[in-house]
Amino acid sequence: MGFLSLSRIVKFSLQNFFRNIWLSIVTITIIVLTLFSVSSLVFVNAIMNEAITLVESKVDVSVYFKPTATENQIAAVQGSLEALPYVKQVKHVTKSEALAKLREQYKDSPLILESLKELDNNPLGDTLIVNTFETTDYQKVIDILNATPQFALLIDNQSFDDNSYIIDKLQKISSQITNIGWGITIFFGLISLLVIVNTIRIAIYTHRDEIGIMKLVGASNQFVRGPFLGEAILYACTGSFITFVLAYTVATFSDPYVIGLLGQVDFTLLGYLNQNILYIFGGELLGIVVISMIATALALRRYLKV
Amino acid sequence: MVEFKNVSKIYPGQQTALKNVTLMIEPGEFVSIVGQSGTGKTTLVKLILAEERPSKGRIVIGGWDITDIKQREIPTLRKQIGVVFQDFKLLPRKTLFENVAFALEVGGETWDKIQEIVPQVLRIVGLESKMGRFPNQVSGGEQQRAVVARSLAHRPKILVADEPTGNLDSINSRDIIELLKKINDFGTTVLLVTHNREVVNDLHRRVITMEDGVVISDKQRGKYLL
Numbered sequence: 001m002g003f004l005s006l007s008r009i010v011k012f013s014l015q016n017f018f019r020n021i022w023l024s025i026v027t028i029t030i031i032v033l034t035l036f037s038v039s040s041l042v043f044v045n046a047i048m049n050e051a052i053t054l055v056e057s058k059v060d061v062s063v064y065f066k067p068t069a070t071e072n073q074i075a076a077v078q079g080s081l082e083a084l085p086y087v088k089q090v091k092h093v094t095k096s097e098a099l100a101k102l103r104e105q106y107k108d109s110p111l112i113l114e115s116l117k118e119l120d121n122n123p124l125g126d127t128l129i130v131n132t133f134e135t136t137d138y139q140k141v142i143d144i145l146n147a148t149p150q151f152a153l154l155i156d157n158q159s160f161d162d163n164s165y166i167i168d169k170l171q172k173i174s175s176q177i178t179n180i181g182w183g184i185t186i187f188f189g190l191i192s193l194l195v196i197v198n199t200i201r202i203a204i205y206t207h208r209d210e211i212g213i214m215k216l217v218g219a220s221n222q223f224v225r226g227p228f229l230g231e232a233i234l235y236a237c238t239g240s241f242i243t244f245v246l247a248y249t250v251a252t253f254s255d256p257y258v259i260g261l262l263g264q265v266d267f268t269l270l271g272y273l274n275q276n277i278l279y280i281f282g283g284e285l286l287g288i289v290v291i292s293m294i295a296t297a298l299a300l301r302r303y304l305k306v
Numbered sequence: 307m308v309e310f311k312n313v314s315k316i317y318p319g320q321q322t323a324l325k326n327v328t329l330m331i332e333p334g335e336f337v338s339i340v341g342q343s344g345t346g347k348t349t350l351v352k353l354i355l356a357e358e359r360p361s362k363g364r365i366v367i368g369g370w371d372i373t374d375i376k377q378r379e380i381p382t383l384r385k386q387i388g389v390v391f392q393d394f395k396l397l398p399r400k401t402l403f404e405n406v407a408f409a410l411e412v413g414g415e416t417w418d419k420i421q422e423i424v425p426q427v428l429r430i431v432g433l434e435s436k437m438g439r440f441p442n443q444v445s446g447g448e449q450q451r452a453v454v455a456r457s458l459a460h461r462p463k464i465l466v467a468d469e470p471t472g473n474l475d476s477i478n479s480r481d482i483i484e485l486l487k488k489i490n491d492f493g494t495t496v497l498l499v500t501h502n503r504e505v506v507n508d509l510h511r512r513v514i515t516m517e518d519g520v521v522i523s524d525k526q527r528g529k530y531l532l
Contacts, residue, residue, distance in 0.1 A: 008411050019399045213395045216355065217456065218384035219412040221377075 005223065013230025023203055024235065030199045031239030031292075032246070034192040035284050039247045041188060042280055043269055045181050047258060050267045052177070056135050061142060063128040067095065067121075069154040074126050077151055081130055084144070086137040093127040125156055196288070197295040200232060204299035211303040221304050228300055232292035240285040247280075248273065307333040307464060307495045308354065313363035315349050315519075323349040325519045326363070331497065333463070336490040338498045338506045340530055341516035347499045350516075351468045354497070355387060356380045368463055385413050388457025388465040388494070390482075392472035394449045396441040402428065402452045403437040409459045427455040431485060447478030454485050464495045471502050479505060503530040 017024050065074055074092065081090045093101075099122050106112040130141055145151050204211075207228075214224045251269035258269055273280065308331040315324040323346045331337050341347050352358040353365055356375050364373045372383060396405050406424045415423070428434045431451040433444075441449050450470060457465055467486060471479035483498075483505055490496045500506060506513055506529070513528030514521055523531055 002414070004414060004416070015404075016399060209395075210397055210399070213397055214408070214412070215380075216357075216384065216389055216395065217409045217412060218381045218460075219408075220381040223381075223412055 005226070009223070009226030009230055012227035013234060016227055016231050017234045023206065024231075024238075027199050027203055027235045028239045028242065030195055031235060031288060032242045034195055035239060035243040035288060036246055037188055038185075038192065038284060039243060039280065040250075041181075041185055043247075043251070043254075043272075045185075046269070046272050047261070048177050048181065050262060050265065052173075054262055054265055057131075059135060059138070061130045061132075061138050063130065063145060064156045065125040065127065065154055066156045067123065067125045069126060071126075073154055074128070077154065078128055080148075080151075081128065081141065081144075084141070086132050086134065086140065088131045088133050090131075091129040093129060095122050095124045095126050098124040098127060193291060196291050197298075200235075200292060200295040201299040203231075204228065204296060204303065208303045211300065215304065224304060225297065225300055228296050229293055232296040233289055236285065236288040236292045240281065240288055243284065244281050307331050307335070307368060308497065309364075309366040310350075310353075311364045311366070313353065313360045313365060315346070315353065315358060316361040323519050324353075324360075327516075327519070327521055328363075329514060329521060329524065331495060333495055334490070334493055336487070336496045336498070336509070336511040338500060338509060338511060338513045338528075339516060340499075340501060340506055340513060342501060345516040346519040347501075347516055348468060349519075351389075351466055351497075351499055354464075354466055355389065356383055381412070385460055386463055388460070388462035390450070390453050390457050390465070390467040390470045390486075392469035394441070394446070394453050394473070396449055396452060396456075398441055401438050401440055402433055402444065402455075405441070405452060406437075406456045406459050409456045413460050415460075423459055424455075427458045428452075430458065430488075431455045445478075447474055447481060450474060450478065450482055451485065454482065454489075458489060458494075462494060464497065465489055466497045466499070468499045469501070470498070471500065471505060476504075483509070506530040 063077070065077075078090050078092055081087055099116070102124065103113065103116065130138075132138055132141060145155065211224055215221075248270070251273050255268045255270055258267070259265075308329075310327050310329045313324055313327045314322065316322050327346075327350070339347050339350060349358065353360055354367065356372055359375075360373060364371060366372070367383065368386060370383070375383060396402075397408060400408060403424055406427060407420045410420050410423060425434060425437065428437050431454050433448060433451055433455065436444055436448065441452070444452070450473075454470075465486070467482075470482050470486070474482065479502065486496050486498060487509075498505075498509075510527050512526050513523070513530070515523040515528075515531050
């Protein structure tokens with residue numbers, strides 16, 4: 001295709017876009033609604049993932065030792081746990097730290113503080129707080145502690161069971177949310193595809209006579225197709241740009257609510273958008289341009305047979 | 307210039323539009339093809355424009371046998387033929403200037419040449435002052451004159467006018483026929499398909515009469531027989 005043809009195709013695309021402004025507005029509105037639905041889904045997924053990560057970070061396995069357990073014995077258990085590849089960190093809380101924490105926690109309860117004063121010795125044992133990379137690995141830690149007799153003798157037991165129940169529940173919820181998210185994304189994707197394809201088919205249908213006239217005055221298929229494809233690209237780019245602005249606005253206004261929901265975490269929708277701008281908007285733009293062009297080419301095919 | 311050799315056109319469902327039509331139109335001729343509705347006149351036009359393919363026989367346009375013309379060759383053929391239709395067929399989203407220019411743009415004409423030719427042809431058809439208007443902003447007669455201007459723009463060897471006066475009043479019809487005569491005087495072969503008795507009888511040119519897909523009469527300086 002020569003430069004002259006290309007420049008004419010660009011000129012005709014722009015002319016068609018602006019001279020049929022209402023059809024352009026309707027098509028762009030459909031594209032914006034579709035893309036914004038997809039962006040909203042991306043936002044919801046991001047917030048969900050952050051919420052799950054947040055809850056997961058709060059989950060740990062606390063190993064309470066008997067007061068008789070020595071420093072060396074506790075260090076041996078800590079070393080063994082730290083050597084496991086799926087363990088992120090093991091924090092040692094000494095019995096004196098535990099007592100100080102208890103006193104701090106109940107500083108407003110004179111009865112408890114008096115009772116602690118009555119005791120000659122610190123009644124609390126040392127604690128190891130274990131965090132793993134994945135929540136699925138907590139059960140492995142628990143299993144190892146249970147299956148190793150020399151560890152079981154030192155541990156003042158039973159705090160694992162409650163955690164394992166929470167971890168199990170959390171894993172189930174997390175995997176279900178992921179599955180539902182994927183299901184909704186695929187469902188929305190298919191609906192979007194149908195809506196966009198049909199909108200473009202209707203737009204081309206309204207111009208079927210025009211296509212016939214162009215062919216009768218000697219225009220090649222490429223020359224007829226060009227401006228329509230150009231128009232489709234303009235619809236897609238304008239729709240993507242409006243969605244981009246809209247998504248940024250929504251993210252900016254939603255962030256205070258997101259922070260309210262998740263608490264003081266290192267996550268904002270705006271930050272998430274900035275980090276993933278190429279994936280989210282690049283992907284949406286590419287997807288919508290490809291869909292629009294394919295839909296246009298397919299819709300045009302039947303009217304080009306003149 | 308236009309040659310039909312034993313051409314038949316049978317549409318699906320065994321509907322015969324043309325039966326063994328043989329005719330020869332010489333360069334520079336002005337030929338009227340007449341007949342009642344459904345006699346195959348429009349099929350004849352469609353075959354010339356390669357909108358349809360013949361079921362039998364051969365068609366030669368300007369020495370080019372287009373019987374088995376390839377899809378990609380059709381634009382080249384159409385650039386050599388000017389076409390005027392009953393329903394005008396102007397591009398609604400383009401001004402009259404742009405409609406005429408479009409016929410040149412598809413042929414790859416430069417912008418400078420377009421700026422030179424388009425006002426010229428619009429002046430010939432008397433629309434120079436309305437070139438910036440859209441088709442829906444001018445009358446039917448003016449639309450048809452714009453179509454004639456478009457068909458002239460790329461200086462075609464043949465001009466095919468399919469019922470060009472069908473949607474026009476008698477004054478506008480006469481204007482269009484005068485334009486076609488003027489174009490023919492410049493040397494362009496004109497093929498006028500019509501069932502307007504008055505127009506044909508006033509022309510005093512060659513008349514081919516069709517009935518049921520068959521040529522029943524072909525006379526130089528003929529009259530409308532039916």
